Amino acid sequence: MKKVVLLIMSIFCFFDAFSQGSPDYGGGMKFNLNEEGSKYMRVIAWGQMWGQYNDNLPEDKKAIEFSTRRARILTYAQITPKFLVLTHFGLNSLNADNMSPTGKGESSQLFFHDFWVQYSLGKNHAIGSGLHYWNGISRLNSQGTLNLMTLDNNRQSWSTLGLSDQFARHQGVYVKGSFGKFQYRVSINESMTNSLDSRVLADNVNTTIYAGRKVLGSKESGMNYAGYFEYGFFDAESNFLPYRVGSYLGTKKVFNIGAGFFLHPKGSVYNDGTSNIGEDVSIFAVDAFYDAPIGDKKGAITAYATYQNNNYGKNYLFNAYGTGSFVYGHAGYMFHSEKLTKIQPYLSFASNSYDAVDDSRNVFGLGTNVYLNGHNSKLTLEYKNEKFGESKTGTITLQAMVYL
Template sequence: MLSANVIGQETKALNDTVIKENKEIIESVKNTEGPVFKHSLGDLNIKLDESGERYLKFGLNSQVWLRSTENNPGTLVNGVEQKYTYDAGLRRMRVTMQAQLSPAYQIYVQLGINNQSFIAGGGSGTGANGQGKKPAIFFMDAYNELAIIPQKDFKTKQENNFNIYLGAGLHGFNGISRMSNASTGKILMADLPIFNYPNIENSDQFARQLGVFVRGEYDKFNYRFAINKPFATNLQPNIGQTVDNNQSGKLSYSGYVMYNFFDKESGSTAFLPGFYLGTKKVINIGAGFYSSKDGALSQSEEGLFKSHDHSVLSADFFVDLPIGSKSKEMAINVYSVFYRYNFGPNYLRNLGIMNPGILDVNYTGTVAMEGVGNGRNLLGTGNLWFTQAGFLLPKFSETVKLQPFAAYTLKDLEGLNEMGSYFDVGANLFVLSQSAKISYQYSSRPLYDPADRKQFDRKGEHILMFQLSF
């Protein structure tokens, strides 16, 4: 048996070794370029060969909302009149898998749920299968992709200045704008403005359509183009109304091209991040389009129907740059985009994210054009201009960063007689990485009178979001 003295000596030696190793780890962290904070939580990777060219990569995205909503006039929530509604919800819950089966071939899938609240997003009725309960998990992305000309030559391993990839399936290579290809795990604000997805849940499935796409790079250009079969719509318009109706079954065509002035961004998936927190030097400009023949239907007078094309054009500008002293680790982020929508005469669409309300049929006041709950005029034929900006404050912690932000939207829509201004302000609190954050946002929206189609009121909404994404 070992003596107590020998055991004590071995324990001391082990402790000294652990302390030494910990010091080495700390020193290596200090000597890395920038703090640990700058790095994302990383990927869950499983290598399928020693080279690492064949692998499985998994990702998770969880966004939980706590919210206070100032409801539009005439709102009932669960059968009770409510001017304000307080709730919690699962805005996004996603699981992704990227399978690089060979250097030339990959499969990408994403599944999960969206927009589950106490009253919406699940079943219908009451009790165990009541409203909001047990939402069905569905695929948001499911596509195959083949490298025609790979980014890195299979044999020489040299970078190709021009590369092209061909894919098919349910995908989010939407064209139009950077924000139409947004990574929802890395958005500047608590949420996207949503009008960046012109067909959201009408002729697409949560911003995806079925079809084929090509994507790739040429020097500092990044491009993506797609030909899709839109999901079927068959709404019937009232007199003087234009609605989504693509019963003639035409295809859709979309594309987006951006130019990288400084650091090049990855295009290996459909999704582009909304920020880099100064870890890259990025200035990009881009332009895109979406088009589908006979995507809308109007009724100008009783029994007189006419089909109209869906058309969207856009141009945008994105900046994410470190500024000031390197030791302060500050950064600015600016994104601005202009959309020109043409979905037929006076086309107008309203939407409220996780809308808690229904109409009180006994309400005698003015019911807004936007409807009830948190409904807003989302998009329509006309012009939309959106700008957001964020500023990463000087370093005050090794593990925490603070980024105030603000956004402004101007909507000039044919179906309204007055332009509308929308405001958002808030801040992101990043913890340990870019992917773990707590966001607060206040949003102010105008409401329109259906009689004169002009503004008569404004309402607001507070969102507190907890996010973990990698």
Template sequence: MKKTLVLMAVLNSGLTVAQQPAYSSAGDTLAPPAEQTQRRPGMATRPSALTGTTGTDRNELKYNLNASGSHFFKVTFMNQTWLRFNQSNPGTTVVQEPKDNTFDIGLRRTRIQAFGQISNHVFLYFQFGMNNFNYLNGFPAFNTNGTPSNRKVAAFFHDALAEYLVFKNKDYLKIGAGLTIVNGLSRFSQPSVTSIVSMDVPVFAQATVDQTDQFSRKLSLYARGQVGPVDYRVAISDPFPIQTSGATPPTLGSTSNFALKGHKKQFQGLFLYQFFDKEAHQTPGYMTGTYLGKKKILNLEAGFITQKNAMWRREGTTDTTYQNLDLWSVATFLDMPVNRATGTAVNAYLGYFNLDYGTDYLRFNGIMNPASGTKQSVGGLSGTQGNAFPMFGTGKVVYGQFGYLMRQDLFGGGRGTLLPYVQAQLGNYQRVTQTMGVYNLGVNYLINGHNSKLTLDYQNRPYYETSGTQIAPAGRRGQLVLQYQVFI
């Protein structure tokens, strides 16, 4: 009993609830400040888990492993709840009943992170959680083999990796391996979702999501680092077969789809040139959406993903042709203060994406789709119901966003501030007759930075009808979402 009490006292002295600045996030990095110590008369100085500066509020769950705080282990929790009204695409059904519109309540993301610098050279990272959990989770009532489905099967490991810092206290080279979102193509292929400006990320940038990856994560060997103004990450990945995606793969036809035969490695890389402050670099992969005026960031970026014979299609009636997956992008990102005295800041992103999934590849996707089926076929494609639109396809996409952080004392008395934003995704796909435009307009109420915020978002999107071998826009629909995010 005495030993147990002593152990509890030691843990209590080291494991405390501390707060980081409100702009920190799952993909953020805060350099450990000078270590604070607790001393009583007649007692030796010992390490404390407190890592902020004197006088700041604290809400960080972190345990320091050494006196300086350079070795630590940390746990974070995040939940995003959606209340949504959606105008359904034509033909939409919900549990076999036609629905012109829907209202649903869901959990967009629920996550737990556990990570830390456990020695001078070793970093450990895990993330566990679930996504897109609404009333249709586990639907249909029976799987294709006739067994009952289970709405409780949702949570899984998103990330599990170890990373080795080659040069002590220098970010020049980090080598890691495991299940990871370290990615090529763009910053939005590996977003820190707790710190984004908009309610949700442009998911098209997570190019193979849930097709040959696990919610954008892959089993990879990677190297990343920062050398002067250059930030880089390169990876060789072992993609999952499309047969393990949980959905019935499309039949082999004249349009390209992920191949059901063969297995090749995937190569990817992302390179950034940083003109002013350096970006956060602690958590593997994840890139911050906005620092809320705490940093001065201007970057140019270029990225790619390539995989040989990843796709296939049928020429004529018998010949099977394999095609490479080749994706690349260039973009610029800006996030900086406008007036440091009032706390105003601006955030902007503009990117060009050249996407080659093979001839006429096209995939509809609806985020946490509130509909279960459709009675109206669109080009023989699946998943066209509810709030879906052509999110992934062979062609060219331009994506842009702009946000403005208003003054910190907007409501007075520490009641938070507002961050309004706009988004636009313009896609020129081979299989679509006209350029697709999806537009979002929204506002964040930052109650306590990213740690507690409400977001109201309106999206306007096109819906489609069959036009020969292509699809053509036939009108537009909208959805309105209120999200509450809490993060510690």
């Protein structure tokens, strides 16, 4: 009887976590290690290929570019529900400008996105350690890329990527679980020494730089803390894996509200001309996610909105990151069709304000998904317009995606 219960739990986890996929997909590539299926390994592979037109490139650059946006393989295994090990590796944004003749260049190399081990603390709670994606702040800071509704994630929502972590993954310890309709995830992590912000303080007096650990040392700036908490009013979402679903395509009725944070004491450093001063990094967000069939399952709506307050230190501004705040939202509607192919147009908008400058960064997106077989095979066409000060950029991207 115990083995039957374990098998049912295992099947439920697979179905719930991937219910937004193709109706023909089932459990995917799952390898049972015993007859009951309670011991198993699961393998997921996916690729996202882009063709993109950019209207704001230098004259020596071509306007059309082809790239492998993501090429990934993820595996996880359990020998009992008490233990889990997950491995996720791949590459990103491989194009003609960063490829190498023999495939040994930096951009051509596979690297670990995730690698963690997990131990059960009971039916609804677990603790884990490793290079993990159990992030705080908002839903989009833990967005999965298998089932995005928009072409890609809102870049500013991956708020610590390359600053304190490796590609939005921290090395640390997390605890996650649920109490009825309430879910939580909290983590304590070690901050990365080699920040993406490689500016040198000596050359940037009166400038804040995200390099606290590198400049001040691990004792003062070594650790960071994160958490995300949400309440679901309707169908429960799975928290078996950390990757948040972008659109359920009418297979669930979900309405969640959430709030999260990220704290990195003395994560940044400010040079006042005479000494280096540690600046605390603190980020807070609230968000809401709604996804449901409309009418008698004639279609489905997906909507998301968030407000986020970012404090990276005094007047911090670097690439996509800046002290200030932003609002972001997107909404899409999937039209009903008796055929397997379904159409889902969508809109997105972000407005980012920064303390360091008067201008806001405004990003508008308009796109359409064509689901050939759920999220397992889809085409996405998106126009995105971004304006920041005197800079204006328009891009048109066509994506082909398959995941198995």
